[in-house]
Amino acid sequence: MRLAIVLATSLAAMPALAQTPSPAAAQTTNDPFPDPIPxxxxxxxxxxxxxxxxxxxxxxxxxxxxxxxxxxSRRLFVNDMRGPLYSVSYDGRTVRQYVDINAAPWGVSVxxxxxxxxxxxxxxxxxxxxxGTRGFGKFYTLTDTSNTAPAPDFRPAGGTRTHDTxxxxxxxxxxxxxxxxxxxxxxxxxxxQPFANHNGGQLAFNPLAPETGGDFGLLxxxxxxxxxxxxxxxxxxxxxxxxxxxLRIDPLGSDSKxxxxxxxxxxxxxxxxxxxxxxxxxxxxxxxxxxxAWDSKTGDLFVADIGxxxxxxxxxxxxxANLGWNDWxxxxxxxxxxxxxxxxxxxxxxxxxxxxxxxQSDPLLQGQSAVTMGYVYRHTAxxxxxxxxxxxDNPSGEIFYVNADNLPxxxxxxxxxxxxxxxxxxxxxxxxxxETNAVQGKQPATRADLRxxxxxxxxxxxxxxxxxxxxxxxxxxxxxx
Numbered sequence: 001m002r003l004a005i006v007l008a009t010s011l012a013a014m015p016a017l018a019q020t021p022s023p024a025a026a027q028t029t030n031d032p033f034p035d036p037i038p039x040x041x042x043x044x045x046x047x048x049x050x051x052x053x054x055x056x057x058x059x060x061x062x063x064x065x066x067x068x069x070x071x072x073s074r075r076l077f078v079n080d081m082r083g084p085l086y087s088v089s090y091d092g093r094t095v096r097q098y099v100d101i102n103a104a105p106w107g108v109s110v111x112x113x114x115x116x117x118x119x120x121x122x123x124x125x126x127x128x129x130x131x132g133t134r135g136f137g138k139f140y141t142l143t144d145t146s147n148t149a150p151a152p153d154f155r156p157a158g159g160t161r162t163h164d165t166x167x168x169x170x171x172x173x174x175x176x177x178x179x180x181x182x183x184x185x186x187x188x189x190x191x192x193q194p195f196a197n198h199n200g201g202q203l204a205f206n207p208l209a210p211e212t213g214g215d216f217g218l219l220x221x222x223x224x225x226x227x228x229x230x231x232x233x234x235x236x237x238x239x240x241x242x243x244x245x246x247l248r249i250d251p252l253g254s255d256s257k258x259x260x261x262x263x264x265x266x267x268x269x270x271x272x273x274x275x276x277x278x279x280x281x282x283x284x285x286x287x288x289x290x291x292x293a294w295d296s297k298t299g300d301l302f303v304a305d306i307g308x309x310x311x312x313x314x315x316x317x318x319x320x321a322n323l324g325w326n327d328w329x330x331x332x333x334x335x336x337x338x339x340x341x342x343x344x345x346x347x348x349x350x351x352x353x354x355x356x357x358x359x360q361s362d363p364l365l366q367g368q369s370a371v372t373m374g375y376v377y378r379h380t381a382x383x384x385x386x387x388x389x390x391x392x393d394n395p396s397g398e399i400f401y402v403n404a405d406n407l408p409x410x411x412x413x414x415x416x417x418x419x420x421x422x423x424x425x426x427x428x429x430x431x432x433x434x435e436t437n438a439v440q441g442k443q444p445a446t447r448a449d450l451r452x453x454x455x456x457x458x459x460x461x462x463x464x465x466x467x468x469x470x471x472x473x474x475x476x477x478x479x480x481x
Contacts, residue, residue, distance in 0.1 A: 067453025072129020081118030159194020
C-alpha cells in the first residue's frame with residue numbers, strides 16, 4: 001500500500017510539529033487513493049493485430065489523434081496532428097492521404113509545435129455520402145493555427161494570444177473519391193488561445209441519434225480551459241466563456257452570433273436561460289476533455305477529463321451538467337497543483353462527479369498522466385470485453401476497464417487492467433511500441449500517447465504517436481474457432 005503524502009505547513013526546524021500535522025494540513029493530500037490499481041487481479045488479456053501503418057513525416061512517426069469509420073464510403077479515416085488526413089481501407093491494406101489540411105492552397109497554417117498543438121480532431125457529417133442532403137460531402141476539422149489575423153469568436157479572460165483554434169467545414173464534391181476534391185474550407189468558429197496547452201478536444205456527431213431525432217446532425221465539440229495550469233482565469237465555471245466546456249452546435253445552421261452555424265433549440269442554456277450563458281454550451285466545468293463516447297445500450301455520454309496533477313476522471317455527461325472544474329478535481333476540492341482537499345468529498349449536489357477516477361501517482365503510471373476515453377463495448381466478437389467501459393492512460397499506454405452495467409461511484413477501486421497478448425506475454429501498449437521501435441531501428445519510446453479508434457461492427461483500434469502503427473483488437477484464436 002502506498003502512503004498518502006500529507007502536506008504539512010510546519011517548519012523543518014520544529015520536528016515535533018512536523019510529526020503532528022495540524023488538522024487543516026491533515027485534510028489535504030496529493031494521493032487521494034492510497035490503494036493502488038491492482039496490477040494482476042482481474043486483468044483481461046486481449047489479442048491484437050497490426051492493421052495499418054501511417055507514413056512518417058519528416059522522419060518522425062505519425063502523430064495519430066483519432067480514427068473513425070465513414071460507412072458511406074466504407075473507409076476509415078485517421079489524422080496526423082501535423083495536417084494529413086488519411087483514408088484506410090476496411091482491410092487495412094490501402095492507406096491514402098485524403099487531404100493535408102496544412103497544404104498551401106487551404107491557407108489553414110496548422111500550428112503543430114510541441115506535444116499538444118496541431119490538427120486536433122475531425123468528424124464526418126452523418127449525411128456525408130448521401131446525395132441530395134444538406135450534409136452531403138461535408139466534414140469538419142478542429143485545428144490549432146498560427147494564423148491569428150481573423151477576429152476570434154471566443155476570447156479568454158486573460159493571457160497572451162499564442163495561436164488560435166479553428167473549426168472548419170470542408171465540402172467534397174465527390175465524397176467517395178480517393179482524395180478531397182472540394183474548395184477551401186469555410187470557417188465556422190475561432191478560439192483565441194492564451195497558452196500553448198489545452199487547445200482543443202474531440203469533434204463528434206452522436207452515432208446513436210436517429211435521423212428524425214433532435215440530436216441528429218448536431219456537432220459536439222470538446223473545449224479545454226485554455227491552458228497554463230489550474231485554470232488561472234476560472235473559465236471552466238464561467239458560463240459566459242466557451243473554454244472548459246462541451247459545446248453542441250448545428251454546423252448547417254445560421255442563427256449563431258457570427259451567423260456561421262446554428263444553435264440547437266434543445267441546448268440547456270437556450271431552454272433554461274441563465275444570464276450571460278453562451279447558448280452553445282452543452283456541459284461545463286471541464287479542464288481538458290479530449291475524448292468522449294456514447295454507450296449504445298444506455299445512450300449515456302462518457303467523457304474523459306484530464307486532471308491537473310492529481311486526479312484523472314471519467315464521467316457521464318448530461319445536458320447542462322457541471323463537472324466541477326476548477327472548484328473540484330474529480331471528487332475532491334481543488335486547492336493547487338500539489339493538493340486536493342479531503343474534506344466534503346463529492347459534497348456539492350449540483351456537481352456531476354466521476355464514475356471512475358485515479359490518481360497520477362499510481363505505480364502503474366509515469367507520474368504524469370492523462371486519461372483518454374475509449375469505448376463502451378456492447379458486442380460479443382471479443383467476449384472478454386463485452387459490457388465493459390474501456391478507457392486508458394495515454395502516456396503510459398495502460399488500458400483500463402470497469403463494468404458498464406455496474407458503474408462505480410467514483411474512486412479507483414473498480415478499475416482493472418487490459419493487457420495485450422504479445423509473443424506469449426501480457427504487455428502494455430507502450431511495451432509493444434518499444435519492441436516495435438527496436439525492430440524499426442528507432443530510439444525506444446518513453447510514452448505511448450494512446451488513443452482509441454472505432455471501426456465498423458464495433459472494431460476497436462489502438463493508436464499511438466511513436467511507431468506509426470494502427471493496431472486492431474481481435475478475438476483470441478481459440479475463441480474464434
